[in-house]
Amino acid sequence: MSKEEWAKAAIQGDEAALLQRIELDKLQWYAIAYSYMRNETDALEAIQETVCRIWIKIRTLREPRFFTTWSIKILIRVCMDTKRKQKRERPTKVIAMHDEINTIGSESAIAAERLDMAAQVKLLPANYRMVITLKYYRDMTIPEIAMLLEKPDGTVRTWLNKALKLLRMDMSAAKEELWDEQAKGHNAGAVPFRTTK
Amino acid sequence: MNKPKDTMREQSLSALxxxxxxxxxxxxxxxxxxxxxxxxxxxxxGKKRSLRIRRKRWSMSMFAGALCMFMLLTGFVRVSPAFAAVIKDIPGLSGYVDLIQGDRSLMSAIENEFIQPVNISVEENGYTFTVEGILADHQRLVILYTAEGPDINRDTELMNYDLKTGEGGEVAAAIMSSHYPSNKQVAESEPVHDYLDVLMSDGIPMPERIQFSLQLGGQWLKIEFPIDHERFADMREDIKLNQTIMVGGQRITAKDAIITPLQVSISFEADPANDKRANHFIQLQLVDEKGRRYETNSGFGDLDPLLTRHFKSSYFKRPKKLTLVADGLYLSDLNLSVTVDTDQMSTITSPDNRLKLISKEETADGIDLKFDLQGLDETRQQLIYTLFKHQGHFRDASGKTYPILDTRGTQAMWSASDNKISYFYRIPKADYKQPLTFDIIQYPGYVMEPISIPIK
Known part of the structure; x- marks a missing residue:
């Protein structure tokens, strides 16, 4: 049975077929959810919610061949909603990736910059964070992203530029902080961004 | 940091x-x-959020032999040492461990050596079909089988099957298949283990023999085997309950319980004289004296008027006491209706203003109306309501009635963030005299009132 036939059977209410069809896309989903969320628990939660919505809505999908696009649109929606919820719940949590920080010397600068980037991306508004994720982490083209977000190409381009601009500003601000800490001495390079308890 | 802009851009791109x-x-x-x-x-x-849709679909395809699946969905249960030991002792069974460990009824039955070995194989043109064994009682039959052949693996298309009684008659039951474990690499061709799960319809006896055909590589392979009724003849407990409870002022009677090794079935009936419609129980479960819970994943019918729910079986645990519990009841007023104007796109009257006409779309086959049920709390959101009677009618202002074209049952869409459920109904294209009135069968509403019915 082909992808489309699975999807067709799924639309007609065949649960087994739906699971089979999901099986074909699950790795791609996980990659997107994880790239956006940057942790396993949130990524899995987003996928669970996505499957739930797919299960309920599947019969409204008119074209079996659009299953992948349709499901990724739902996933993206779920991811972006989660972000908003989390933001409300814990607005100031910046970084907690302790295991990544045990590097020293010049590597630490790269690691720090990278960590910093991960943190800054996380703090972006959901739509900016999503375009950055899809463009730079998942290597999608602007038209692809526009289609998934159901926005004109121009809008996506604007979001991307604004996101990069915000990241640049945040980067320079964060670097100053980092250097301030280093100036204070004591292993600063190794633990630049641990949240204070 | 006053670096030139493009350096900064480069830097952030390289950081990315x-x-x-x-x-x-x-x-x-x-x-x-x-x-x-x-x-x-x-x-x-998803199932929980749309119980209603699901039930509708089963009841429509029940006797045709529904192809649906719940066993996979019951979540992971740890393999007990006893179970693992039995599985190891019976050759050919190890391939099923992953499949049935989600179903506590089956695990417990296998631990108690309730399995009937069959071990019949047929081979044709390089394809082999084997029935290793069965689990059977008065209500449920589980057939463990294996398919092998060129290009057969877990990615192979859903295999067509056909199930007949020994005399070649239809098996009146809900039949489920395709319980593939999915957490392993798929080889090019490998034996595929699966089981058919056959839930006999209410009151239909277990057949004496079964003819099971499977389509492999374009040809049908058939195995006929007997079901040894001796194995379960005495393993059935019929309990007349006839216990009527009052929930939210409504009378509901738990009628009978049937306990067999593979399933517990309990039937319910709502009193036709009730002044509200009972829609469903909230969090229905069986609990024994040790606090073990037996959940319910399937059922036939509708609480109002008649519902049979299937629970995981407690048979081999031999509990001293068994109690049916629920947190409350979904119910709604009788004789509700919604009146809308599909020209002006307005909702004229609706019960407590929760239900609104949102949009319409003309298609080749009719007019698709979208209604939203809004402002639902978490409990109300758990159920997909049958708003309008399946294949029912509505009327326009002149009193003329028209059919609702919902051939596929209630279609609903759930939205977590907005606390609403959207419903889609198709009506014919016609020259209506506005407004249009639709009678409502089920509507959001519930009472939280702990329900507890001793079964034994």
Missing amino acids: QNEKVQLIRELEMMPEAALDAAIRGGMEK
Whole structure:
């Protein structure tokens, strides 16, 4: 049975077929959810919610061949909603990736910059964070992203530029902080961004 | 930091690039088992949010032999040592461990050596079909089988099957198949283990013999085997309950319980004289004296008027006491209706203003109306209501009635963030005299009132 036939059977209410069809896309989903969320628990939660919505809505999908696009649109929606919820719940949590920080010397600068980037991306508004994720982490083209977000190409381009601009500003601000800490001495390079308890 | 702008841009792009490299490294450690669990969890969540749709679909296809699946969705249960030991002792059974460990009725039956070995194989043109064994009682039959052949693996298309009684008659039951474990690499061709799960319809006896045909490589392979009724003849407990409870002022009677090794069935009936409609129980479960819970994943019918629910079986645990519990009851007023104007696109009257006409779309086959049920709290959101009677009618202002074209049952869409459920109904294209009135069968509403009915 082909992808489309699975999807067709799924639309007609065949649960087994739906699971089979999901099986074909699950790795791609996980990659997107994880790239956006940057942790396993949130990524899995987003996928669970996505499957739930797919299960309920599947019969409204008119074209079996659009299953992948349709499901990724739902996933993206779920991811972006989660972000908003989390933001409300814990607005100031910046970084907690302790295991990544045990590097020293010049590597630490790269690691720090990278960590910093991960943190800054996380703090972006959901739509900016999503375009950055899809463009730079998942290597999608602007038209692809526009289609998934159901926005004109121009809008996506604007979001991307604004996101990069915000990241640049945040980067320079964060670097100053980092250097301030280093100036204070004591292993600063190794633990630049641990949240204070 | 007053670096030139493009340097900064480059720097952030290279930071993003580094970030991506790390990300790819992290993605290599994808937790496949957890991912599969999340997918199954999502399906279960979806089922809970749309119980109503699901039930409708079963009841429509019940006697034709519904192809649906619940066993996979019951989540992961740890393999007990006893279970593992029995599985090891019976050759050919190890392939089924992953499949049935989600179903506590089956695990417990296998631990108690309730399995009937069959071990019949047929082979044709390089394809082999084997029935290793069965589990059978008065209500449920589980057939463990294996398919092998060129290009057969877990990615192979859903295999067509046909199930007949020994005399060649239809098996009146809900039949489920395709319980593939999905957390392993797929080889090019490998034996595929699966089971058919046959839930006999109410009051239909278990056949004496079964003819099971499977389509492999374009040809039908058939195995006929007997079901040894001796094995379960005495293993059935019929309990007349006839216990009527009052919930939210409504009378509901738990009628009978049937306890067999593979299933517990309990039937319910709502009193036709009730002044509200009972829609469903909230969190229905069986609990024994040790606090063990037996959940329910399937059922035939509708609480109002008649419902049979299937529970995981407590048979081999031999509990001294068994109690049916629920947190409350979904119910709604009788004789509700909604009146809308599909020209002006307005909702004229609706019960407590929760239900609104949102949009219409003309298609080749009719007019698709979208209604939203809004402002639902978490409990209200758990149920997909049968708003309008399936294949029912509505009327326009002149009193003329028209059919609702919902050939596929209630279609609903759930939205977590907006606390609403959207419903889609198709009506014919016609020259209506506005407004239009639709009678409502089920509507959001519930009482939280702990229900407890001693079964034994």
